[in-house]
Amino acid sequence: MTEFKPHDYQKKAINFGLDHKKCGLLLPMGAGKTVTTLTIISLLKLIDTEKVLIIGPVRVIKSTWPEEIEKWSHTRDLTYSIIAGTPKQREKTLQKKADIYLIGKENVTWLVDNKYFDFDMVVIDELSTFKNPKSQRFRALRKVMPLADRFIGLTGTPAPKGIPDLWSQIYLIDQGERLGRTLTQFRERYLIPGRRNGMIVYEWKPQQDAEERIYKKIGDVCMSLDQADCAKLPPVQYLKKSIELPQKAMTEYHAFKREKVLELDNNKSLLAANAGVLCGQLLQMTSGEIYKRDQLGNKLEEVATIHAAKLEALDDLIESANQNPVMVFYYFKHELKRIKEHLKKQKLEVRSLENEDDVRDWNDGKIDVLLLHPASAGHGLNLQRGGHIAIWYTLPNWNLELYQQANARIYRQGQKQNVTIYQIIARGTVDEDMLNALEHKNITQKALIEALRR
Known part of the structure; x- marks a missing residue:
C-alpha cells in the first residue's frame, strides 16, 4: 500500500475532472492518468457518484486498473468488478455490487444492446480507440452517453493521424455541441477533401486554420499538458x-x-x-x-x-x-x-x-x-x-x-x-x-x- 503524493500537474488534472462533469484529460503517456482518475472517482464517491464504468483495452482492464486500485492507500477501499468472459459470466459480474465496473472496449456494444447501461459516470481509458465514428462501439456508446452525469476521456495521443480523428472523441464528451452534431457538419466546418475518386473521398485534410479553431472550441472541456509540464523523467x-x-x-x-x-x-x-x-x-x-x-x-x-x-x-x-x-x-x-x-x-x-x-x-x-x-x-x-x-x-x-x-x-x-x-x-x-x-x-x-x- 502506497501513499499518493500528486505532482502539481496531477493536482491540476484532479481539479479539472472535479470541476467539469464531462471532460477530456489529454495527458502525456506515462503521466499517471490511472491514479489521477481513481483519485477523482474516490472524491466523487463522497459527493454524487455511485456507479462508475471504466472502458479500456482488455489487458489494461484486467491488470493495470485493479493493480492501481489496490496499490494506493486512498483508493484501496474502492470495490471493483471486471466484466469479462462469456455472456453469462459478464452478467454475473454486473450483478455484483461494486463502486467500479471494468469492461474491455470490445464488449461495449454487448453492454448497450442488452440494456445493462445504468452508470452515472463513464471513463474511457484511451479515448483515441473510439476515434472511428463508424465503429460499433462508438455508435453504441453515443446512444447512452446522455444518461451518464459524468464522463472522463483519457488519452495521450488524441489525434495520432491528425485532427480528422477528433470528432467522435469530442462527441462523447459533449454530444456534438462544439465540433458538430454530425460528422458531415464537422467536415464542412474544419476539413477539405484530399484524395478522391469522383464523389468518393478517401482522405480528409484540415482547413488552413482548422487546428486553431478546434483547440479554441474544445479548450474549456479538455485539459492537455506537455511532457515537460509533468514529473521529470530520467534522460x-x-x-x-x-x-x-x-x-x-x-x-x-x-x-x-x-x-x-x-x-x-x-x-x-x-x-x-x-x-x-x-x-x-x-x-x-x-x-x-x-x-x-x-x-x-x-x-x-x-x-x-x-x-x-x-x-x-x-x-x-x-x-x-x-x-x-x-x-x-x-x-x-x-x-x-x-x-x-x-x-x-x-x-x-x-x-x-x-x-x-x-x-x-x-x-x-x-x-x-x-x-x-x-x-x-x-x-x-x-x-x-x-x-x-x-x-x-x-x-x-x-x-x-x-x-x-x-x-x-x-x-x-x-x-x-x-x-x-x-x-x-x-x-x-x-x-x-x-x-x-x-x-x-x-x-x-x-x-x-x-x-x-x-
Missing part, C-alpha cells in the same frame, strides 16, 4: 543501429520494389490503398523473412528466409546491454517465432508478452528478453520496473500511435534509470523513410507514397 536517448543488408538481399529488395511500384502505377486510383501493403512487404524483406504467396497472391503461413542481418544486430545490442533485461518490439508474426528460437539457443530466458504473469515476471526481473508486438504493448501497461532498454526489430508500418505507446511502456513515470531505445535500420531501404517520418510525426499518405517512389 532518454533514441539510437539508430544502422545495418547493411547482404548484396543479394539488397538486389532482391530493389527488384521487388521496382516491380511492385510499376504494378501499382498501372492503376493509380488504387495506389494509396496498396502502398501500405507494399510497405509491409518491404519491411518483411528488411526484417529477413517474408510470407510466401500462392499463384493468386494470397498470403501463406510459410515464409522465405532472405538474410540474418537484423538477427546479428540484435545479438550485438543484447550483448552490449551487459546482462540488463531487454525489451524487443517485433511487428510480423514470423519474427516472433524466429527471434524466440534464435535467442533461446543462447540460453536466455525469452518470453513473449501473453498475460499478467509475464508482466509481473518482467517487472520482477525474471526475464532476460521480453518480446512484444506494439499493438499489445500499448495503453496503460506498466513495464518500467523491469528494464530500461528497448529495441525496435521492425518499425510499426507508419503507425505513430503504436510507436509512441510502445516506447512509453518503459519511458514513463516510475522509471528510475536512463532509458535507451534502439531502432535497427537497414540502410537504403524503407526502414530509413519510416523512421524519419515517425521522428518528425509526418505520418501521411503522401510520405508513404514518396518513400516508395525513391
Whole structure:
C-alpha cells in the first residue's frame, strides 16, 4: 500500500475532472492518468457518484486498473468488478455490487444492446480507440452517453493521424455541441477533401486554420499538458543501429520494389490503398523473412528466409546491454517465432508478452528478453520496473500511435534509470523513410507514397 503524493500537474488534472462533469484529460503517456482518475472517482464517491464504468483495452482492464486500485492507500477501499468472459459470466459480474465496473472496449456494444447501461459516470481509458465514428462501439456508446452525469476521456495521443480523428472523441464528451452534431457538419466546418475518386473521398485534410479553431472550441472541456509540464523523467536517448543488408538481399529488395511500384502505377486510383501493403512487404524483406504467396497472391503461413542481418544486430545490442533485461518490439508474426528460437539457443530466458504473469515476471526481473508486438504493448501497461532498454526489430508500418505507446511502456513515470531505445535500420531501404517520418510525426499518405517512389 502506497501513499499518493500528486505532482502539481496531477493536482491540476484532479481539479479539472472535479470541476467539469464531462471532460477530456489529454495527458502525456506515462503521466499517471490511472491514479489521477481513481483519485477523482474516490472524491466523487463522497459527493454524487455511485456507479462508475471504466472502458479500456482488455489487458489494461484486467491488470493495470485493479493493480492501481489496490496499490494506493486512498483508493484501496474502492470495490471493483471486471466484466469479462462469456455472456453469462459478464452478467454475473454486473450483478455484483461494486463502486467500479471494468469492461474491455470490445464488449461495449454487448453492454448497450442488452440494456445493462445504468452508470452515472463513464471513463474511457484511451479515448483515441473510439476515434472511428463508424465503429460499433462508438455508435453504441453515443446512444447512452446522455444518461451518464459524468464522463472522463483519457488519452495521450488524441489525434495520432491528425485532427480528422477528433470528432467522435469530442462527441462523447459533449454530444456534438462544439465540433458538430454530425460528422458531415464537422467536415464542412474544419476539413477539405484530399484524395478522391469522383464523389468518393478517401482522405480528409484540415482547413488552413482548422487546428486553431478546434483547440479554441474544445479548450474549456479538455485539459492537455506537455511532457515537460509533468514529473521529470530520467534522460532518454533514441539510437539508430544502422545495418547493411547482404548484396543479394539488397538486389532482391530493389527488384521487388521496382516491380511492385510499376504494378501499382498501372492503376493509380488504387495506389494509396496498396502502398501500405507494399510497405509491409518491404519491411518483411528488411526484417529477413517474408510470407510466401500462392499463384493468386494470397498470403501463406510459410515464409522465405532472405538474410540474418537484423538477427546479428540484435545479438550485438543484447550483448552490449551487459546482462540488463531487454525489451524487443517485433511487428510480423514470423519474427516472433524466429527471434524466440534464435535467442533461446543462447540460453536466455525469452518470453513473449501473453498475460499478467509475464508482466509481473518482467517487472520482477525474471526475464532476460521480453518480446512484444506494439499493438499489445500499448495503453496503460506498466513495464518500467523491469528494464530500461528497448529495441525496435521492425518499425510499426507508419503507425505513430503504436510507436509512441510502445516506447512509453518503459519511458514513463516510475522509471528510475536512463532509458535507451534502439531502432535497427537497414540502410537504403524503407526502414530509413519510416523512421524519419515517425521522428518528425509526418505520418501521411503522401510520405508513404514518396518513400516508395525513391
